[in-house]
Amino acid sequence: DAGVIQSPRHEVTEMGQEVTLRCKPISGHNSLFWYRQTMMRGLELLIYFNNNVPIDDSGMPEDRFSAKMPNASFSTLKIQPSEPRDSAVYFCASTPPGGSYSNQPQHFGDGTRLSIL
């Protein structure tokens, strides 16, 4: 079975540009998570969706960040305008139904390594 698929794997762009990160969760999974990982702050949850609905976006750093999940098989994380401090690795993860009370772990994609110059 295919795992969580993220694209692009690497993105280098200049500050001020719009950046769009994409994620395809594992088929049948109904919860999707966006994380950001840096050396200083570790792995931070930005937002998570359950059945395509945003449940908790308290980790989204500011209005420049937005996330959507138009259907069960696709989500985007957008940064507009981008800034150098947004440079990080962005991970997407998913879990199957019943995750809140089960031992089902979150399955992570390979991440997008984002560099804003």
Next chain:
Amino acid sequence: GQNIDQPTEMTATEGAIVQINCTYQTSGFNGLFWYQQHAGEAPTFLSYNVLDGLEEKGRFSSFLSRSKGYSYLLLKELQMKDSASYLCAVRSAYGGATNKLIFGTGTLLAVQP
């Protein structure tokens, strides 16, 4: 508040045993996960504890004490490939059932020959 503490770095010798500790203070508790992350790669699931006690899975074991807010990951018969970062994550129950994980900053383990 939400706080998870792990040592930043540890070093151990090939073939030895190492214990990585994790203490947590979270608003509610609904399970604790350990993940392994090699440099430049995604975190991968190692173990899960929700009740007190020890869970064993091959060379890896994980222990939980909910009353103490404490867990450890035990790695036996260390191999060079075990050199990685180990992340402790707590699933919060604040505000009701949730799938949300709070991660520690990870412990970077270096296994030496």
